[in-house]
Amino acid sequence: MTRSPNGGRVGSQTPRVSNWPDYVSSAAPEVIDLAASAGLILDRWQKFVLTHGLGELPGGRWAATKCSCWVPRQNGKGGIIEALELGWLFLLGEKLILHSAHEYKTAQEAYLRIKGLCEETPDLDRRVNRYWQANGEQGIELTKRAGGARLRFVARSGKSGRGFSGDKNVLDEAQELTALQRAAMMPTLSARPNPQEWFFGTPPNDPGAWAYELRADGEDGADRLAHFDWGADVDLSDPAAVAAAVADVDLRYATNPSLGIRITPEFVADEAKPSGLGPISFCMERLGAWKPRPSKGPAVLDVDAWEQLVDTESKRAGDVAFAVDITPSRDFACIVVYGLREDGLGHVEIADMRPGTDWVVDRLVVLNERWDPVAIGLDTKGPAGSLLEPLKKVGIVPPEDPEKPKRGNLAIPTAQDVAAACGQFADAVKQGTLRHIGQEQFTEAIRGVKTRPLGDAWAWGRRVSSCNISPLTGGTTARWAFETRAHLVVDDYDVADSFG
Template sequence: MTSQHGVRLGAQTPRVGRWPDYVSSAGAEVIELAESAGLILDPWQQFVLTHGLGEQRDGRWSAFKVSCWVPRQNGKGGIIEARELGGLFLLGEQLILHSAHEYKTAQEGFLRIKGLIEGTPDLDRRVNRYWQANGEQGVELTRAAGGGRLRFIARSKGSGRGFSGDCNILDEGQELTGAQMAALLPTMSARPNPQLWFFGTPPDDPAAWAYGLREDGEAGTPRMAHFDWGADLDLTNPEDRRRALVDRDLWYACNPALGRRITEDFVTDEAKPSGLGDRFAVERLGVWPPRAADGPSVLDLAAWEALADPESRRTGAVAFAIDITPSRDWACITVYGLRTDGLGHAEVIDRRPGTDWLVERLVQLTERWRPVAIGLDLKGPAGSLLVDLEKAGIVRPDDPDRPARGQLAIPGAQDVAAACGQLADAVTQGTLRHIGQDVLTEAIRGAKTRPLGDAWGWGRRISSVDISPLVAVTLARWAYETRAHLVTTDYDPLANIF
């Protein structure tokens, strides 16, 4: 471990450090600028900036993505502030977008950078305005100073979709979703020299999108710099969990600010049962919990495409289902029923941005087609619509054994697993057809699965695309199969136009 004046200090280099080759670095100038604003960076913070701001011969960044993972309170905010100061006042970036999972985190970042600039007259005179309104804060330079902007937002539905930033700072990166990244990345594609910075701590969700980022970083993916101070421990191993609590060398290896901003006595208290308890290894040592497995292979795309029949039509009873993306920027309604030859028919009948249209549309469909059931997964994003659906007359059955048409079919965890397995079997066995819709094909192409006990379910957050059409088709099929034989068959529409 590093020592200074006889005081033991935490490791100033990470356990995992990967970065692409570069011929020069803007790090030294950014570090010097930060120092002029009173922000004195630790060696480890300078290390990340130096390698993260490496430049190729043509002047472009050698790393498009920079990923930094370090336990809380070690000082990652200092790296963020230095990078933002550099982008505004040194690198000529026109838009820097700083986002966090929570509003209070984004607001704190704004207040800290504002304080640094206001406390440095040479920088403050270049500012045209600071603003803080409507859940957003920012800094805008004068036209003479380049007119660059730094915006702070909390990530939510649509946040960042319309911004084409030169640099995006993604704080609380453990909370990022695949849908959010899908909204963000295309906005940077037209920028001449963009850069993404990720900062975070290990996620609570074992299926979090950040696991894929970490996998790329540890593999040394081209155009990516990755720094992780977290310990390489297996939380399922009792010996590793015991070691985390007692190995002080490990404490210093994982916390670069230990001996500076964090004291050993404080960490000792955290290691006690009355401290962080079982969370000590994750929170203080940055240990990543086991990742949720991808489960069995996703649906075979070739098998799915072989079942396409553009002329397919169902007849008789139907079931509907709805699903919403985790970011709530898209939603869809699907239908499932049988054809005259007895094969199943699956179809997406409505898909639009947002969620405000869903209830009204579902009411219209229910009144017209009197479905045997409407599938709704309460544990998924669409579960939030339950109250609105019930107010609109789409309710749960009083007696599950005697449901009526147009009522909700709500699966439990075992039902979700069964529904996914049954759809996979139907595709393998060729017992259903679809009309070849691109939204379903793309969902199947990018879908991944998550464990559900000994079975599996679709993994919304870890999939690389919007899989709500696939989730809803799976649920519609399950709703039909579990309800069609329980309701009366006194209604048999022949049309298939929704």
């Protein structure tokens, strides 16, 4: 049992899971001393993370190129981040440090905290050339005499970090990190002589989040990764295990290193009451337990099978359905069309794909008037759900009677429909019952797609995939819309073979 200097009990200063690569020395003592000179006095657990995360190999390279720290909220992970950034700025000669968070307000708060530490420490403040805050970004730049280091704070998007050749990256709120964002930031370190990334967060609400991949590497002791997780090992699908965890006072101390320091036992006891967080939320938010990851579908589609379905002369011969999808970062939108060929095989094709989203509604109005589709698919539970009301305003609406839809009505899938549609599209590729014209954006989506759990089934995972998969998600919805609506609308209208 750990006790504070005044005799009170405090949380465990070492994590339940910890792995790090071997090292011969650590830069942590100097970093810890600098933090103390700025009035930032670290707890023993914070020093533990810094010591093993800042381990060095002979010659001075970092033993860990990635460091992952998972601890429940309000324990003080921000103190580790502040100590790191002070050390990188003023001690270790880094040129560019990039601090990103999921939300702007979190990045702004982190900036204000470290700005305050610098301004209140004359020896540090005199080495600062400027503090800036404008255009949704904040930062600190040292004088040339002090090395000219820069620390930038940004809110993440699909492109945040792309084009920056940073020495160090801090990724706060890492539970919200998507595979696309990860892909955008990873190349920023590739050309640096001694890069390092630090990930900080709490367990994700989405069991398909990219953070599960990082956690898996950490628990496996992957090379060049330092991993620290204070979270409890609780099966959140077992009500008895959840109830036992909520009632276990010792577990509270095991999972919260700052309990008895900056978090009071009384506060945690209130969180555990029926009127508090609730059992599942208490286990996740206070005990750091991760949701179980349900079994998934195929990690990827068979690219070779997809490429064997290329027919550059492929054309539809009859009715069509459209569908629209938007990337999670809203960087791109894609409209896809699906219909049948004369030989009865399916045909899927990107009808339009552009940056942004402001063009989509107008374009769908034109396509609807020109091709009189059997349906326009819209997954309202995904990013494209924001288009529902704008589409209604221009007359593209759900059917009044689901059994008697009109041409051009919206087809809105349920979660069960989405899972079924993804499985059916995967089967169509495997069985060779559709064709495409070989559009590179579609093939790229096939190469980079990963799946996410959806109930007892699976669906395409926008946030865990390594590229823009909107052509695939749009194509899947378009195919589903066609298959569920084509037999319900009666019309001998013959569409043309191309969009023009």
